[in-house]
Amino acid sequence: MAFDGVFIHSLLKTLRPALTDGRLSKIYQPFSQDLILTFRKNRKNYQLLISANAQYPRMYLTKQTISNPDKAPTFAMVLRKYLEGSVLLSIDQVGVDRIVNFHFSNWNELGDQVELILSVELMGRHSNVILYGEKSNHIIDLLKRINPDENRARILLPKAKYELPPLKPGLNGLIMSEAEFKKEKVANDNPADLAKKIDGLDRDDRNELTGYLNDDYSYSSFKTFFNQFDNPRAFVLKTPRNRRKIFPYLPYHLNLEKENSDPDLNHALDEFYEYQANRDWVRQKSGKVERVVKNEQKKLSKKIVKLNKQLKLAENSEGYRIRGEILNANLNKVKPGMTKIALPNYYDNNKAIDIHLDAALSPARNAQKYFTRYKKLRDSIKHVKQQVKIAKSNLAYFDSIQTAIDNADPQDIDQINDELVNQGYIRRQHKQKRRKKITERNLNKFKLSSGKVVLVGKNNYQNDWLTLKKANKTDYWFHVKNMPGSHVILRDSNPSDEDIAEAAEIAAYFSKGRASAHVQVDYVQDKRVKKPKGAKPGFVIYRGQNSTEVTPEKDSVLSKKID
DSSP: OOSOHHHHHHHHHHHHHHHTTOEEEEEEEEETTEEEEEEEETTEEEEEEEEOOSSSOEEEEEOOOOOOOSSOOHHHHHHHHHHTTOEEEEEEESTTSSEEEEEEEEEOTTSOEEEEEEEEEOOGGGOEEEEEETTTOBEEEESSOBOTTTOSSSOBSTTSBOOOOOOOOOBOTTTOOHHHHHHHHHHOSSHHHHHHHBTTOOHHHHHHHHHHHHHOOSHHHHHHHHHGGGSOOEEEEEOTTOOEEEESSOOSSSSOEEEEEESOHHHHHHHHHHHHHHHHHHHHHTHHHHHHHHHHHHHHHHHHHHHHHHHHHHHTTHHHHHHHHHHHHTGGGOOTTOSEEEEEETTTTTEEEEEEOOTTSOHHHHHHHHHHHHHHHHHHHHHHHHHHHHHHHHHHHHHHHHHHHHHOOGGGHHHHHHHHHHTTSSOOOTTOOOOOOOOGGGSEEEEOTTSOEEEEOSSHHHHHHIIIIISOTTSEEEEETTSOBOOEEEOOSSOOHHHHHHHHHHHHHTBTTTTOSSEEEEEEEGGGEEOOTTOOTTOOEEOSOEEEEEOOOHHHHHTTEEO
16 A cells, blocks of 8 residues: 555554654755654654655655765755754644644744744655745745646745645545444445545555445444554555555455564564665666766667677678789779679689779779778778777676666765766766775675675675675685676685575676576685786686576575675
């Protein structure tokens, strides 16, 4: 289910006691549509994530570590000016709609107490976060400024009067009395018709309520369904097509398979959205890098096709030599002004061969022109082959960058950007912030069934650091065969067959072959892995390796991941 009205009602049951009366100490806007509000209460910090993402708008308490931009966006600066240090007085929901108001109390620059409202509207592509004064009701600023011609229902610009979006009227099942229910039951013989009139339900919740009422069309059954939202737990379920959904209750009337449950709804939401959020944040942060990578991949692919055509032409250049020789042997047959002549080819049983001529040149000069063309093409073979090799090497490098982006967490993008700056593919910024050194905390870390630890680099800089500096010489190094992927280190000098199989599966998962059924993985002791002088980041050579074939399974790999 999505963040519908009743889901938000359940979530607020956990947010209110955690955040109310807390002091808003820090405000970040790590990405264009995401905010992190850090509240301090009872000597504990609580990070509230608010996202106005059009595909999955959401909010919940998160424990993820999210890097922040060097320069704060305008909206974050406005929120800091008006809300930093303020006290959260209350949190309320507009009916059972997807609108949540956070009421803050703060002091302005004149020393007067002011009350402000941060309104979070989780409404699909219309999602927004709006700060306005409680008394004046005028908007101070908002996450998404909307031009009046794009939204005629209300004005969403600073200084405009805040108005609620158009809301569809419906019945509030959370507070419906028995008398109201009986009245609606008389008017709606079919339970599905009554369910359609209840506000704050998405399709899944509506179908589940209909199932309850089909079993027993009574107020007791109706209340049993809605009471679940006052005592929420988290249940993650899968559809027959393996799409994951999260509910604050366990549905019985939907065709879903239970995956897991969690008594902490915020913790479950944090885990549920972690992968999707990471991919979205990586896409936002890596936009410039990915454009460079895709442009270079496109140029190199075209260049390789062109070079291969040149190579094929050069390797089939014997025809020029043959025509030159035959023309030399028959100079007397060439008449002035001829542009083409057919002569017997003594290399092919004297079959006629067409030879094109330049009418402005003598017969001997025409023959010499064929010899010159032949020599030029033959001499170019070595050069063209070298150019093909370089282009393929560069294409493999950019494939490795794309794989690194696919494996990256948001904070890894800065290292990938730095790499492309240092390689000359992205222009260096004059005031570029100095990046932190790579440590083990930057890597992905896994624990195998045997308890042994596996470390995984997520980009070329991390791969080099892990393989050439961090790993012990007797540790085992893993990498997919002949395709881009992470360097993987098994921190053990005498691994079992099971250790090797599990580490190889991790290496296959963090590679371009992630979706393949059969992935070949090489493994060797780290001391046999070397970096050639002048090689690009991430490129190494090795010898004496063994290989194994694995099928990477996402659940199997990620279940071994540790913080």
